[in-house]
Amino acid sequence: MYGASSKGRMRISNVGPHSKPQGKGEHEKNLWSSLLNGVASGKKLPEKNLLVLGGNAELQREFLETIESDTSRRPQDRRRKKPPVANEFALGYTYQDVLDADHDDILARLSIYLLSESSPKFSALVKPLLTAKTIPETLVVILLDWADPWSWARQLRDWVRFLRGIIVSLDDDCKVTAEEIMHAWQQRRRGAPYEGASAATSDTLINVPLGQGEWDEPLGLPICVACHGTEKIESLERDHGWREEEFDFSLQYLRTALLKHGSSLIYTSLSVPNSLPTLIHSSLGIHSLIKRQTLKHNVIDRDKVLVPPNWDSWGKIRVLREGFDVEGISSGWSIDIQVPAKSQSSQPSEDDDPNVLSALSTQNPLHRVPSPKIPGSVLPIYEENIPNPYKDRPSTFPPIGEVPLDTTAPTMQDFLRTVQEQMVKLAEAEASSSTPSFSQPPTNTSTTTTTPANTSTPTRSSVSDAQNTNQRVNEHIGPVQFNMGGIQVDADEMVRKLQERGEKEKDQKKTEYGPGTPEGTKKQNEELAQFFAGLMEKGRGRG
Secondary structure, three states: OEEEOOOOOOEEEOOOOOOOOOOHHHHHHHHHHHHHHHHHHHOOOOEEEEEEEOOOHHHHHHHHHHHOOOHHHOOHHHHHOOOOOEOOOOOEEEEEEEEOOOOOOEEEEEEEEEEOOOOHHHHHHHHHHOOOOOHHHEEEEEEEEOOOHHHHHHHHHHHHHHHHHHHHOOOHHHHHHHHHHHHHHHOOOOOOOOOOOOOOOOOOOOOOOOOOOOOOOOOOOOEEEEEEOHHHHHHHHHHHOOOHHHHHHHHHHHHHHHHOOOOEEEEEOOOOOOOHHHHHHHHOOOOOOOOOOOOOOEOOOOOOOEEOOOOOOHHHHHHHOOOOOHHHHHHHHHHHOOOOOHHHOOOOOHHHOHHHHHHHHHOOOOOOOOOOOOOOOOHHHHHHHOOOOOOOOOOOOOOOOOOOOOOOOOOHHHHHHHHHHHHHHHHHHHHHHHOOOOOOOOOOOOOOOOOOOOOOOOOHHHHHHHHHHHHHHHHHHOOOEEEEOOEEEEHHHHHHHHHHHHHHHHHHHHHOOOOOOHHHHHHHHHHHHHHHHHHHHHHHHHO
16 A cells, blocks of 8 residues: 655555655665666567468478577577477467577567468458557468479469458558558668668668569568478479479569569478578568578579579579560469459459359369469469379379368268168168078979070080090190108099099989988888887787
C-alpha cells in the first residue's frame, strides 16, 4: 500500500507501527530499478519471422536443418534443448535461436511458420501473421523439391497467387508498410554487399535504375526461393536423361520469373555446405558482430546456384544459354500469376474451372485434366521443355499438393452398417468355399453313347502315332531303375504291376462281393445257413 504526503515530496510504504519515511534510500532503490529495467530491455532478443511455403513435412524438416548453423561448436545444453517441429497439420510452427559466430551470444529469435498447401482456404491462417509490426521482420521462403522439378513453375505460380490474395485482403496500414518495404528493397544498390553499406557511406552511393523486367510485380514481402535436395540431380541424369539443356532452361525460367518479384534463388542440400543461413539472416537484417559474411553469386555450378536479390538481369540470364526468350517468359509470367476472381475466396489453381476441379477430385492427380489455355500463358512452355516422366503412369499415391482438400466423413451408423455388410459377405464367401460339394454329375443309363458333333474322337491312326511316339521316347531314354534295399528295381515295371493290381481289386469288389450280383447273393446265403446251423448244434448239445 502506497501513499503520498500533502506536498508530494515523500513516498510512504507499508503503513504500520514500524513504518518510517524513506528519503535517499528510496531514491537509490528507484535508480537501481530503472537501471535493471534498461538492461532487461537491452537484452530482449529481436524477433524475426520466417514463413516457409511448400514441401511436405519431411522436406521441411530437412530444410530447417539446413538453416541451422554448425552445431558441432554449440554448447551441449543448447543442443539438447532443440525445439520440436510441429508441421504435420495445416500451419506448422517451430523456432530457432540465431547464434553469433562464436556460438556464445544469441543474436535473434527466429519464429518459423510452415505451410504445405497453397489453397486459399489456408490464407486465414497466414493473414494474422502479417501486421504492420511484423511485415518488416518477415521473410517468405518458397520451398521447391528436386524430386519433381517438372512441377516447379506450377507450384511457384500457385504460391505467388496465394501471397497476392493475402496482401490484397490486408488493411490499409499493412498495405502502406508493405509498399514501404518494397520501396526500400528496390532502392538497394545493385552490386554492393548484400548486408548493406555503412551509414557513413550510404549517402554517397548512387542508386542504379531498375532494368527491364526488374521489380515489375512486387508482392509486398521479400521472397526467397529455395530448391532443396540437389543430391537428386544425379538421379535425374541417370533415370530421366536430363542434360545441360534441361538444367539451364529450368534455371533461366526461374530467374526470369523471380526477377519480376525481386526474389533471391538458391539451390540447397543437407549434405553440401551452402550459403542458405547467410542469405536468410541477411534478408532479415541479422548480422554477426564478430564476422561479417558476404554473399557471392554462383550460376555456374548447377548444385550450388545462388542468385542474391538485386543482382540478376536479363543480360545475365541470356548469357547462360542462347535461344531463351526472356522477354516472352517475363511478359507471360505476369499473365499467369493473376489471381482468378473466384479463387480468392473459394478454390485454387486450375484457373477455377468447375469441370476441371471436379475431374481432379475424382481422377488420379497424375492424369491431370488440362486447364483451359490462357492467352499468353508461359506455364505450358515450361511443362513442354521439362515434361513429367510419371504423367502417363498410374500411381496409388498422388503427389503432394494435389490431394483434394474437401472430404465427407460418413456418420457412425452408416459406417457400422457398411462394416456389417462387408463382414456378412466375407462370412458367406468363407462358408461357401469351405463346404464340400456332394452333387454328382448325372450318369447316362443308356447302353448307347452319343458323341456331340463338335467333339472329335481319337482315330486308330492317331492312337498308333501316339504309341509309336512314346515307344521312341522310351527307347531313347532307356529303362528307369533305382536301388531299393540293395535290389535293383525297374520303375516302369513296378508302376505297371501296381496299376494292374489296383484294377483287379476294384473289379473284384464290384462283381464278386456286390450285393446285386448272383454270386454275391449265393455266398451270403451260404454264410447265413452255416451260422444258423451252428446255433442249432449248440442247442442240442445242451439238451
